[in-house]
Amino acid sequence: MFSLHKTLGGVHPPQCKDTRDCPVTSIDPPKQVRIPLNMHIGAPCKPVVAEGDHVYVGTLIGDGEGLYAPIHASVSGTVTFVGTETLPTGQTAPVVEIASDGKMEHDPAIAVPSYTTKEEFIDCVRASGMVGLGGASFPTWFKMRAPKGKEFEYLLINAMECEPFITSDFRQMLEHTERVVEGVARCARALEIPAACIGVENNKPEAQDALEAMIKEKGYEDFIEVLRVPTKYPAGGEKVVIEAATGRQVPAGGLPADVGCLVMNVTTVSMVEEFFRSGMPLVSKVLTIAGDCVANPGNYEVPIGISVHDAVEATGGLSKDPRKIIMGGPMMGRTISDIDCPILKANNAILCIEDKAILPDETPCIRCGRCVRACPLGLMPFAIDAAARAHDAVKLDEFAVMNCMECGSCAFACPAHRRITASIHEGKGIYRSEVARLTQPVKGA
């Protein structure tokens, strides 16, 4: 069904996957969680609980309309704050704070969902609160609806986990192999997609073998396949996955559905299956907590809304002061300055790093072209970088700034240590402002 296609660019950062043999362990319930109601792409949810309410694990606390994913309590206890706050990320968002009673009691109203049609299946996925758990945070139910006039031919499961340090998806594949494979089968059948593949990098042979054996055991070989992919960052970029598995290229500004593909992260599909088995919506997250400053690096299941500080402390704390704390991987993660940041649905790692945390100063571009060769999307990073620094929106458009997925391969390859990805990120803001300025209605017209 599937054969491997060559993809452009890519780099080979040190893998640092020292936690790959660390089984997932749960932490003790925290004293409180602060759950932002904007943990997804789309409109923030509105709170549906009030201060003083008692909630259980799985109780609905935020709901919405349009593009959104509902949000549920991750601990049992009492709601102590409902309001709008500026989060440590700088974003303003509605927040629900819950003081835990330490019991982690499940909501008695939770029931195993059932469906008979594709639409009912998608409605169930919406109720689960699922979003892209690989970091995208796009509401899963919304992604499952093929745009009008389009059909999904392929379900592609992104199990590449190409970011250095992170091993939570790897553990998911090893510890929940059956749930992953059944989740893929359920989604493919319910969404009427004839063929599915699970793309796994060759640095995870145990996961490739386990998944293949399970597919065979279940008798699913006629519609699910494992695609063994060479280890190269960013093999897990959505457009890169599609090209590797199908040879198709998503057009600039287009969607995977434009080339007949639905792409889901491997932990997302596993948690969708878990929801259909238990009825428990998304309330916890497995994180890789690692870096040279972490006392006990490993993979930990934590309630959503726990602070970075409490999560790290619950694992044994820090062994030394980090110079940098990153939420996510070192290539695409976000450096935070406030360790009270809550863990969100799409977070998959906390890295606390001292070693190599300070980058060398950048020097002028020497036109070596390494960034161009590294780019998986065939862009010209040095030219976008120059246009962004010159605030030149016309050139930013010409060099397709909005097509960049900010994977960081260009910056990694640059011998002049130019902060190309950060510059491109700013360039996108400049481009968006210019488009907004040019398209705003003229007063009095």
Ligand code: SF4
């Ligand atoms: S960050 Fe953007 S420009 Fe740089 S390599 Fe990745 S996709 Fe290409």
Ligand code: SF4
């Ligand atoms: S890799 Fe760095 S130095 Fe080389 S062309 Fe790109 S931006 Fe310039």
